[in-house]
Amino acid sequence: MINYxxxxxxxxxxxxxxxxxxxxLSFSHGNRGMDLEADINLSNEYYKENEACxxxxxxxxxxxxxxxxxxxxxxxxAYFEKQSTTDYNGVYxxxxxxxxxxxxxxxxxxxxxxxxxxxxxxxxxxxxxxxIAFFIIEFAKRDQVFLLDxxxxxxxxxxxxxxxxxxxxxxxxxxxxxxxxxxxxxxxxIIEKNYMIS
Amino acid sequence: MINYxxxxxxxxxxxxxxxxxxxxLSFSHGNRGMDLEADINLSNEYYKENEACxxxxxxxxxxxxxxxxxxxxxxxxAYFEKQSTTDYNGVYxxxxxxxxxxxxxxxxxxxxxxxxxxxxxxxxxxxxxxxIAFFIIEFAKRDQVFLLDxxxxxxxxxxxxxxxxxxxxxxxxxxxxxxxxxxxxxxxxIIEKNYMIS
Numbered sequence: 410m411i412n413y414x415x416x417x418x419x420x421x422x423x424x425x426x427x428x429x430x431x432x433x434l435s436f437s438h439g440n441r442g443m444d445l446e447a448d449i450n451l452s453n454e455y456y457k458e459n460e461a462c463x464x465x466x467x468x469x470x471x472x473x474x475x476x477x478x479x480x481x482x483x484x485x486x487a488y489f490e491k492q493s494t495t496d497y498n499g500v501y502x503x504x505x506x507x508x509x510x511x512x513x514x515x516x517x518x519x520x521x522x523x524x525x526x527x528x529x530x531x532x533x534x535x536x537x538x539x540x541i542a543f544f545i546i547e548f549a550k551r552d553q554v555f556l557l558d559x560x561x562x563x564x565x566x567x568x569x570x571x572x573x574x575x576x577x578x579x580x581x582x583x584x585x586x587x588x589x590x591x592x593x594x595x596x597x598x599i600i601e602k603n604y605m606i607s
Numbered sequence: 608m609i610n611y612x613x614x615x616x617x618x619x620x621x622x623x624x625x626x627x628x629x630x631x632l633s634f635s636h637g638n639r640g641m642d643l644e645a646d647i648n649l650s651n652e653y654y655k656e657n658e659a660c661x662x663x664x665x666x667x668x669x670x671x672x673x674x675x676x677x678x679x680x681x682x683x684x685a686y687f688e689k690q691s692t693t694d695y696n697g698v699y700x701x702x703x704x705x706x707x708x709x710x711x712x713x714x715x716x717x718x719x720x721x722x723x724x725x726x727x728x729x730x731x732x733x734x735x736x737x738x739i740a741f742f743i744i745e746f747a748k749r750d751q752v753f754l755l756d757x758x759x760x761x762x763x764x765x766x767x768x769x770x771x772x773x774x775x776x777x778x779x780x781x782x783x784x785x786x787x788x789x790x791x792x793x794x795x796x797i798i799e800k801n802y803m804i805s
Contacts, residue, residue, distance in 0.1 A: 457732065460732075460735055462736055463732045463733060463735075463736050463738070465692055467665055468666045468667065468669065469666065469669075471666070471667075471669045471682065471685070473669070482686065482687060483684065483685075483686055484669065484682065484684070484687070485683060485684065486681065486682070487669070487685060488680065488681055488682060489680060489682070494663055498696060498697075499696075500703035500736045500737070500738040501736060503702055503703060503737030504701055504702070504703060505697070507698070534658075535661060535698060537658055537661075538658075538660055538698045538699060538700065539698070539701030540661070540698040540701060
């Protein structure tokens with residue numbers, strides 16, 4: 410079992426530079442500090458290598474203000490922009506897949522403040538064009554990860570009376586994602602079972 | 608007609624910071640200096656607003672080395688990374704779409720040096736999973752833009768005896784994209800006619 414002792418909501422604040430540098434290196438499989446994003450990236454690598462599907466992560470959008478060309482295009486002034494879409498998209502059996510991954514340290518509910526209005530709008534567009542859209546939600550302290558359909562989250566976001574989705578609702582309306590060595594998080598199994606009925 | 612007097616191969620060198628800043632502003636529709644990327648972005652905006660399809664541009668990947676938190680997360684040292692995938696992907700009628708756009712100033716052929724090995728590999732993966740994959744190729748001096756299927760380009764890249772695809776081959780094997788006011792480049796029409804036969 411993975412111990413998420415340092416589980417954190419990796420979406421709530423800009424990542425530190427040291428974190429980014431770390432992410433470009435390969436991870437040790439024994440690393441117990443791995444977060445949700447790293448787990449998903451590893452799962453996607455596994456899926457790609459095994460030709461199961463192709464899901465890629467969108468790079469973090471950065472607004473470049475100044476570039477120093479005297480040193481060979483070094484960016485000397487820039488800032489992080491908020492992702493106006495989601496973090497991941499790709500293809501499985503010809504179908505378009507799009508999702509956002511979020512982790513919370515709360516145990517009783519998933520706060521909707523983690524999700525931006527832009528992301529909701531983006532996922533509504535995806536659904537309009539018959540794409541497969543969902544959220545991967547981690548309850549870090551419970552060591553549980555769920556796949557929750559985007560339409561459910563959108564409905565809760567727009568018409569719900571609460572500002573967070575209760576844990577029980579996630580359990581009842583989502584699908585718990587099986588954890589393993591490879592893939593770390595087998596969310597494709599859930600897509601195959603629940604979205605590929607044609 | 609749009610006069611591509613400053614048509615240029617926008618993929619061959621890192622964009623200047625001034626260019627990036629410009630891109631985040633809205634374009635004047637009368638701007639005759641618009642390049643292929645801007646035309647595609649405007650077309651995608653049009654498609655999105657008219658609920659025809661949803662195609663998004665991947666942000667340019669940037670490797671962040673140093674962030675100054677004393678000024679509120681200002682990136683002070685970073686560099687452009689080579690895109691290991693393609694620039695655009697999205698969804699049309701549930702199907703996954705993935706493409707790369709390239710412009711050349713040459714008139715007799717399209718040089719394959721414009722395309723990276725990583726992009727070829729990425730598109731091979733897309734095709735393996737039944738995604739719709741192609742290139743949008745502009746001959747800037749001819750003021751012509753073509754949609755060319757990825758499998759054709761991959762085959763030429765891997766088994767061709769030439770280092771560039773002759774213009775006539777692009778004409779014979781591709782589809783010229785109609786230009787207009789909105790969408791600027793109606794490539795979706797070609798997808799509908801050639802890829803959506805189920």
